Amino acid sequence: MKILLVEDDEQLVELLSQYLSECNYIVDVATDGQTGLNYARTFDYDLLVLDVMLPKLDGIGICRYLRSQHYQMPILLLSALETSHDKISGLDAGADDYVVKPVGVEELLARIRALLRRGRYARPPVLTWERLCLDPATCEATYNDRSLSLTPKEYALLELFLRYPSRVFDRETIIAHLWSLEEPPTENTIRAHVKGLRTKLKAARAPADLIETVYGVGYRLKNADDMTSTPPIANSTMQTQPNSNPTLDAIQQVWSRVKPRALQRVETIERGANAIEDGDNDGDRLLARQEAHRLAGSLGTFGYRYGSQLARQIEALLSKEEPLVEAERRQLWQSLVELRQQLAGDPEPLSIEPPTTMPAPDRRQLLIVDDDTLLTMQIAEDAKTWGLETQVATTVRQARQAIVENPPSLILLDLNFPESDEDGLMLLEDLARNRPEIPAIVLTVRDSFNDRLAVSRLGARAFLQKPLTTTQILETTLEVLQRSNTAAKVLVVDDDVQELALLKALLQPWGLQVETLSEPRQFWRVLEAFTPDLLVLDLEMPDYSGIELCQVVRNEPQWRKLPVLFLTVRTDTDTVNRIFRVGADDYVSKPIAGPELIARLFNRLERTQLLQNLAELDPLTGVSNRRKSSYDITRLLRTCARERRVLSFALLDIDRFKQVNDCHGHAAGDLVLHRFGEVLRESFRPSDVVGRWGGEEFVVAAIDTLKVDGVRRLSEVLGDWRQQTFTLDDDVMLNVTFSAGVAQYPEDGEDLQTLYRAADEALYRAKNAGRDRIFGVST
Amino acid sequence: MTNENRRILIVDDERDIREVTQIVLELEGGWEVVTASSGAEGIAVAVRDRPDAILLDVMMPGMDGLETLKQLRKRPETQSIPVLFLTAKGQGKTPPEWGELGIAAAISKPFDPLKLVPQICSLLNWNRSE
Numbered sequence: 001m002k003i004l005l006v007e008d009d010e011q012l013v014e015l016l017s018q019y020l021s022e023c024n025y026i027v028d029v030a031t032d033g034q035t036g037l038n039y040a041r042t043f044d045y046d047l048l049v050l051d052v053m054l055p056k057l058d059g060i061g062i063c064r065y066l067r068s069q070h071y072q073m074p075i076l077l078l079s080a081l082e083t084s085h086d087k088i089s090g091l092d093a094g095a096d097d098y099v100v101k102p103v104g105v106e107e108l109l110a111r112i113r114a115l116l117r118r119g120r121y122a123r124p125p126v127l128t129w130e131r132l133c134l135d136p137a138t139c140e141a142t143y144n145d146r147s148l149s150l151t152p153k154e155y156a157l158l159e160l161f162l163r164y165p166s167r168v169f170d171r172e173t174i175i176a177h178l179w180s181l182e183e184p185p186t187e188n189t190i191r192a193h194v195k196g197l198r199t200k201l202k203a204a205r206a207p208a209d210l211i212e213t214v215y216g217v218g219y220r221l222k223n224a225d226d227m228t229s230t231p232p233i234a235n236s237t238m239q240t241q242p243n244s245n246p247t248l249d250a251i252q253q254v255w256s257r258v259k260p261r262a263l264q265r266v267e268t269i270e271r272g273a274n275a276i277e278d279g280d281n282d283g284d285r286l287l288a289r290q291e292a293h294r295l296a297g298s299l300g301t302f303g304y305r306y307g308s309q310l311a312r313q314i315e316a317l318l319s320k321e322e323p324l325v326e327a328e329r330r331q332l333w334q335s336l337v338e339l340r341q342q343l344a345g346d347p348e349p350l351s352i353e354p355p356t357t358m359p360a361p362d363r364r365q366l367l368i369v370d371d372d373t374l375l376t377m378q379i380a381e382d383a384k385t386w387g388l389e390t391q392v393a394t395t396v397r398q399a400r401q402a403i404v405e406n407p408p409s410l411i412l413l414d415l416n417f418p419e420s421d422e423d424g425l426m427l428l429e430d431l432a433r434n435r436p437e438i439p440a441i442v443l444t445v446r447d448s449f450n451d452r453l454a455v456s457r458l459g460a461r462a463f464l465q466k467p468l469t470t471t472q473i474l475e476t477t478l479e480v481l482q483r484s485n486t487a488a489k490v491l492v493v494d495d496d497v498q499e500l501a502l503l504k505a506l507l508q509p510w511g512l513q514v515e516t517l518s519e520p521r522q523f524w525r526v527l528e529a530f531t532p533d534l535l536v537l538d539l540e541m542p543d544y545s546g547i548e549l550c551q552v553v554r555n556e557p558q559w560r561k562l563p564v565l566f567l568t569v570r571t572d573t574d575t576v577n578r579i580f581r582v583g584a585d586d587y588v589s590k591p592i593a594g595p596e597l598i599a600r601l602f603n604r605l606e607r608t609q610l611l612q613n614l615a616e617l618d619p620l621t622g623v624s625n626r627r628k629s630s631y632d633i634t635r636l637l638r639t640c641a642r643e644r645r646v647l648s649f650a651l652l653d654i655d656r657f658k659q660v661n662d663c664h665g666h667a668a669g670d671l672v673l674h675r676f677g678e679v680l681r682e683s684f685r686p687s688d689v690v691g692r693w694g695g696e697e698f699v700v701a702a703i704d705t706l707k708v709d710g711v712r713r714l715s716e717v718l719g720d721w722r723q724q725t726f727t728l729d730d731d732v733m734l735n736v737t738f739s740a741g742v743a744q745y746p747e748d749g750e751d752l753q754t755l756y757r758a759a760d761e762a763l764y765r766a767k768n769a770g771r772d773r774i775f776g777v778s779t
Numbered sequence: 780m781t782n783e784n785r786r787i788l789i790v791d792d793e794r795d796i797r798e799v800t801q802i803v804l805e806l807e808g809g810w811e812v813v814t815a816s817s818g819a820e821g822i823a824v825a826v827r828d829r830p831d832a833i834l835l836d837v838m839m840p841g842m843d844g845l846e847t848l849k850q851l852r853k854r855p856e857t858q859s860i861p862v863l864f865l866t867a868k869g870q871g872k873t874p875p876e877w878g879e880l881g882i883a884a885a886i887s888k889p890f891d892p893l894k895l896v897p898q899i900c901s902l903l904n905w906n907r908s909e
Contacts, residue, residue: 247802247806247807248893250806251892254795254798254799254802261795296888297793297888297889298796298799301888501902
């Protein structure tokens with residue numbers, strides 16, 4: 001039976017652990033609440049004895065937390081507080097008993113026994129195996145009614161075997177169950193205890209091999225009747241997951257043995273962290289640092305990549321020469337807690353494979369993942385005319401298969417799959433991790449901000465809200481494809497040649513054009529010659545540091561927008577601040593986790609490309625571009641349909657604009673356009689949509705505005721615009737007019753295309769009637 | 780040379796890493812694996828077994844990876860065996876003498892179990908038969 005004692009009174013700890021050990025209990029001790037909680041969450045205890053007043057986290061807090069996480073072990077609270085209120089709050093927090101100090105040791109032990117009897121397991125009061133018998137209540141063991149006089153460890157060992165008969169216990173599992181953390185056994189210790197136990201069993205005339213050695217694995221009780229079956233290896237942590245890869249399976253097996261050791265390493269680190277709190281014991285700190293280093297170097301291989309990163313952070317903190325400040329100490333504990341959480345979870349054996357077949361650039365294949373077959377058929381049909389091949393998956397499962405078998409150049413993904421338990425977000429998550437090079441567009445009826453956020457975090461290139469016409473969907477598709485088609489150029493600067501080679505090998509399979517540079521002094525020349533789309537800088541290099549290079553880049557207007565990503569061993573707040581202060585966009589900590597670097601890199605590339613290509617504003621006029629305004633108007637139309645509101649849609653065209661360009665030059669034309677954009681922006685409400693759709697053609701959509709009101713408002717704008725005189729360089733004065741046609745939703749059309757056609761027809765009449773006027777669509 | 784005949788020596792003081800690396804190389808690479816838990820043992824095994832490549836941990840108690848490598852380079856039997864360093868990077872820069880000692884490359888820990896063999900092959904320019 002294993003008991004955790006969380007108590008900061010050293011004398012009481014010593015006294016209690018002595019008594020408890022004499023009663024064959026195994027005792028772990030934590031002297032502050034935080035450590036206590038960490039222990040309780042990590043190891044299996046049969047009972048917790050908690051002091052109420054503890055440093056960092058009090059006993060009631062621990063109790064409440066554990067109960068909230070459904071930990072069922074009995075908890076006994078020890079307290080110097082005796083009011084009934086304290087008792088009530090303790091018991092309400094989920095404690096099973098409440099004992100007031102000072103307390104007689106005998107009474108305390110009796111209460112502990114009582115709690116253990118009620119224990120969380122419905123285990124039989126007496127454990128038996130053939131003629132072997134052990135009574136946990138009295139701590140007595142017998143063979144064939146002959147009493148066995150066992151040492152505490154022998155007793156515990158026997159109890160473990162009896163509790164899980166016919167299971168094989170490996171060394172690590174035995175250690176995890178029978179030894180407290182302060183007394184790690186040596187290689188031979190267990191063997192010695194087993195030998196002792198065998199000797200005593202033999203003395204009681206038990207068969208010699210009652211406790212059998214399973215070579216290479218561990219020990220178990222031998223069943224005389226059952227010699228053939230191979231019992232499973234007992235291990236609380238092992239979870240055999242259906243995994244088709246034998247290597248990963250084997251690694252999982254190793255992990256189940258390594259895990260207790262890893263957890264012990266975390267313990268050691270925690271001791272080091274505690275030592276820092278208590279005024280820096282260098283020995284503990286050094287030990288902790290070494291263990292953190294080991295964990296950092298191994299956890300990732302077992303599938304705990306984030307665990308490795310955490311350990312690396314911890315190592316960095318413990319390696320600091322100057323004493324840790326408050327924030328760093330908090331960070332240290334935070335990382336430790338997270339590390340424990342990571343290790344409590346299952347490893348993630350997912351391996352990121354570089355794409356084996358890159359989609360051919362000239363063959364553009366669209367994968368539509370949507371259970372709306374009508375829509376998918378329509379898209380597939382229309383896609384042909386755009387020169388796109390399509391494949392359709394109606395479930396996420398089908399989609400996964402299609403992605404492997406026939407990697408598409410783009411995925412059009414619905415989020416809702418009511419028939420299945422997997423939704424589109426899960427697929428998107430996998431894509432973000434495993435195939436970030438395949439762009440995804442999300443097409444959904446969902447409209448919550450949370451969904452949008454989730455989707456954009458997972459790197460989707462666009463979020464389209466249904467209903468949309470297939471034309472709109474395909475337009476976006478082509479835009480995204482165009483953007484993804486050109487291989488992005490990445491320049492990596494790192495003085496470590498080996499690392500550069502690895503980075504190049506890592507990045508190239510993803511269709512990136514990679515240039516590496518190990519000599520920072522040639523940086524500028526290479527930068528200008530290669531003109532990268534993204535720059536990766538090592539933070540620490542001889543001659544010039546990454547920080548300096550980044551500064552130089554940022555000072556040059558041409559490169560001000562170049563995304564810069566840092567590689568850094570140090571991720572402390574100071575370093576990170578320094579990195580961002582010089583204008584970096586992101587950083588990746590070393591050692592580099594391939595998937596992380598790739599994801600961040602694509603994310604960054606995508607964002608800048610978005611800025612460049614998907615700019616929402618027309619730079620010349622300052623109003624929305626066609627794409628953006630179309631979306632905004634479509635959205636307004638949806639609102640109108642839902643809430644039965646009206647909208648007026650106007651198409652505007654500057655009169656005789658070609659002549660302006662021809663007679664006065666394009667600069668004059670640009671000036672007119674620029675000013676026209678300004679006037680329109682000033683003339684309408686923020687809720688109205690103003691856009692430039694090309695050349696001298698503009699649109700305005702105003703919600704809650706009838707056609708007549710739209711015509712009137714535009715006539716006022718036209719009146720003002722006529723007053724606008726442009727003074728050109730050669731002292732020519734120029735006045736320009738415009739014409740417009742106005743349509744009304746829903747009367748003249750229920751979607752943007754129909755409204756556009758109606759307004760265009762009115763505009764045509766206005767032009768024919770002599771320009772410089774506004775016509776509504778005739779009803 | 781084909782893959783099946785390759786023999787790799789892993790030198791690492793950490794049992795977990797040795798074990799997991801061995802599994803990966805045997806199952807993924809189909810290679811024969813020999814292991815050593817210290818630099819001195821590593822040299823002895825290398826002399827005895829003449830592996831086709833050595834994975835050598837940098838940070839080991841006693842004779843560290845770099846010292847082990849220097850010793851390997853001094854002996855005619857082991858002079859030309861390609862060596863890959865296993866390193867938990869984060870210990871700073873690659874020391875300049877690595878190049879002179881003929882280190883093929885460094886593999887950083889933790890490694891991705893399914894990538895290790897392809898990585899080794901590409902670093903050593905080995906063709907994979909599968």
